[in-house]
Amino acid sequence: MSEPWLSADDISAHLGVTKDTVYAWIADKAMPAHKVGRLWKFQASEVDEWVRSGGAETTGEAKSPA
Template identity: 85%
Template sequence: MSEPWLSADDIANHLGVTKDTVYAWISDKAMPAHKVGRLWKFQASEVDAWVRGGGAAVAGEAGPPD
């Protein structure tokens, strides 16, 4: 069974951020998103991998402790 596509609201809730933050990450931090018509759609597994890889990290922010 394939993974469902999520809306910007859904992915914002999934990550615990605002929808504005999601749109900023798409344009500024290359968040994985797919444009379908006028709407952005997301796969939670792609976004989770992007977050784990440091894609949402703030510049100068320390990583996890060793």
């Protein structure tokens, strides 16, 4: 069974951030998202990998030691 597509509301709840933050990350930080008509859709696995790889870090934020 394939992974379900999530809405901006769903992914913001999944990450614990606002929907405005999600849209800012799409525009400024290349958050993985797919435009379907007028809507943005997300795969949780793609977004989780993006977060783990440091995509959501703020400028000047120190990376945690591995």
